[in-house]
Amino acid sequence: xxxxxxxxxxxxxxxxxxxxxxxxxxxxxxxxxxxxxxxxxxxxxxxxxxxxxxxxxxxxxxxxxxxxxxxxxxxxxxxxxxxxxxxxxxxxxxxxxxxxxxxxxxxxxxxxxxxxxxxxxxxxxxxxxxxxxxxxxxxxxxxxxxxxxxxxxxxxxxxxxxxxxxxxxxxxxxxxxxxxxxxxxxxxxxxxxxxxxxxxxxxxxxxxxxxxxxxxxxxxxxxxxxxxxxxxxxxxxxxxxxxxxxxxxxxxxxxxxxxxxxxxxxxxxxxxxxxxxxxxxxxxxxxxxxxxxxxxxxxxxxxxxxxxxxxxxxxxxxxxxxxxxxxxxxxxxxxxxxxxxxxxxxxxxxxxxxxxxxxxxxxxxxxxxxxxxxxxxxxxxxxxxxxxxxxxxxxxxxxxx
Numbered sequence: 001x002x003x004x005x006x007x008x009x010x011x012x013x014x015x016x017x018x019x020x021x022x023x024x025x026x027x028x029x030x031x032x033x034x035x036x037x038x039x040x041x042x043x044x045x046x047x048x049x050x051x052x053x054x055x056x057x058x059x060x061x062x063x064x065x066x067x068x069x070x071x072x073x074x075x076x077x078x079x080x081x082x083x084x085x086x087x088x089x090x091x092x093x094x095x096x097x098x099x100x101x102x103x104x105x106x107x108x109x110x111x112x113x114x115x116x117x118x119x120x121x122x123x124x125x126x127x128x129x130x131x132x133x134x135x136x137x138x139x140x141x142x143x144x145x146x147x148x149x150x151x152x153x154x155x156x157x158x159x160x161x162x163x164x165x166x167x168x169x170x171x172x173x174x175x176x177x178x179x180x181x182x183x184x185x186x187x188x189x190x191x192x193x194x195x196x197x198x199x200x201x202x203x204x205x206x207x208x209x210x211x212x213x214x215x216x217x218x219x220x221x222x223x224x225x226x227x228x229x230x231x232x233x234x235x236x237x238x239x240x241x242x243x244x245x246x247x248x249x250x251x252x253x254x255x256x257x258x259x260x261x262x263x264x265x266x267x268x269x270x271x272x273x274x275x276x277x278x279x280x281x282x283x284x285x286x287x288x289x290x291x292x293x294x295x296x297x298x299x300x301x302x303x304x305x306x307x308x309x310x311x312x313x314x315x316x317x318x319x320x321x322x323x324x325x326x327x328x329x330x331x332x333x334x335x336x337x338x339x340x341x342x343x344x345x346x347x348x349x350x351x352x353x354x355x356x357x358x359x360x361x362x363x364x365x366x367x368x369x370x371x372x373x374x375x376x377x378x379x380x381x382x383x384x385x386x387x388x389x390x391x392x393x394x395x396x397x398x399x400x401x
Contacts, residue, residue: 001034001369004065007041009075012311015045015159015349016356018069018086023357025054031369037062045159045349067368069360072343073101081108082385086364089114092382094398102382102399109386117380118363126376127359129345132352133295134191134266136344139166141293142175144316144339145262148291148330151176157312157347166348170199179209180220181260181289183228183276184267188295192266196220210259225267228253229274246273253277257287265294269302276302282321282336290336297342309342 005024008014019027024036037057040048048058062068063080070087079085085105091098092114105112118127136157143154152173157166180201182192197203202219204212209221226237229249242249253276257263269276281287282305294306305319307326318327318335327335345352367374382392388399 001067002065003034003036004059004062004068005036005038006062006068006070006074006078007039008043008070008072009078010072012313012343013043014072014343014346015043016071016346017044017046017349017353018071018360019357020350020354021046021051021054021056023354023361024051024056027361027365027369028056034369037065045353071356073098076101076104079104079108079110082110084111084113086113086115088116089382090116092117092392092395094395099398099401102395105383106386106388106399110383111381111385112383113377113380114382115380117382118376119379120376126363127356128187129352129356130187131191131194132345132348132355134188134193134344135163135166135195136347137188137266137293137295137339137341138192138195138264139170140315140341140344140347141262141264141291141339142170144293144329144337145178145291146173147316148337149176160350161348163348163351167195167198170195175199175201175218177215177217177219178261179204179212179215179259180218180262180264181209181256182220182222182264182266183224184265184296185222185224186266186268189222189266192264192295193220193222210255213259220264223256227256228267228276242273246270250274251276251278251281254281254284254286257281257284257289260289261291263289263292263303265292265296265303267296267302269296269298271301273302275304277304279304279321279324282319282324290333291339292336293339295344297340299340305336305338306340307338308340310338310340312341312343312347315339315341 005018028034028036037059038051039062040058040060051058067084072088091102115127119125146152146154154169182189202217204219204221206221230252232248232250251274292305294303297309299306299308316329316337316339318329318331319338320327320335363376381389388395
């Protein structure tokens with residue numbers, strides 16, 4: 001079996017890679033008959049020469065490979081007929097912007113497995129970047145707060161930025177005594193909490209966060225969904241009821257927004273759930289928050305100031321609560337500054353590539369190279385030779401539109 005690590009072709013470019021040089025070399029050593037080549041790229045965090053130094057072939061064309069691994073969606077023009085691709089496809093939720101990608105893969109008889117749906121027997125994802133998104137999201141948001149207030153300056157991540165460098169940068173500045181809300185308690189939120197703990201932020205329980213008017217150092221509180229919403233009829237919150245009947249709930253966010261300086265949005269949100277911060281809420285003189293890090297980046301979703309996603313090159317923009325329009329970042333103290341980078345882990349491209357590669361080796365490469373049937377891979381496979389699998393047959397009409 002010949003495997004290719006493809007170059008990233010989506011714009012803006014992603015610097016991550018499915019396998020590091022060390023991981024490729026180890027796989028080729030452990031599995032005789034396995035050949036892995038790396039497609040040349042000038043944007044990857046690991047440079048071509050780093051692969052060459054490990055004895056790995058760097059090639060221009062991957063036409064002769066059987067299986068191809070990327071990170072983000074492949075450019076339609078680069079798709080090779082009859083191959084087996086692995087990448088984040090963003091098509092299974094019927095994302096209209098990627099309908100042409102699905103249609104093209106069907107037309108070319110491609111087998112496609114989506115990283116997002118690599119799940120174990122408990123339906124838990126085994127290859128995900130969520131924790132890293134939380135870490136980087138906090139860094140970017142604190143960096144933006146420093147730029148907005150002029151109190152401190154943090155460096156912009158470069159191609160070789162690491163988690164250790166990120167923590168060192170935060171520890172090197174004097175962060176203000178402000179109160180931060182972190183919403184949710186999943187992987188993204190846990191990554192955010194990790195970084196705040198690492199830099200010495202004080203964790204407050206919800207009651208203390210609401211009652212303390214000031215703090216003597218950077219402080220945060222984790223606010224889960226049961227504290228963000230309430231039933232419209234006044235009955236008690238139930239997580240099962242919320243998931244089955246989200247329209248029976250309304251936002252209870254403003255009690256937090258009145259006493260927080262900064263919001264880290266790290267919760268899962270469904271369009272059927274209440275909007276946590278509406279345009280009216282954002283206009284309210286009671287809202288104290290002037291900086292929002294929307295890591296989940298649901299555009300015009302639970303937080304109406306998230307008008308669009310932002311990029312690593314330009315992570316911030318301002319939301320004018322009066323006009324509900326975007327303005328230049330840090331242009332007015334009356335505005336709310338938004339950080340909505342939707343590929344946060346890419347800021348730590350080397351660390352996240354190493355982590356992701358380890359998960360791929362364990363859950364994908366080992367069964368693939370041993371020739372074993374893998375339920376994990378089967379569950380993630382949307383197309384087989386251009387045909388929708390049973391699990392994803394609901395996409396049939398979407399693919400025809």
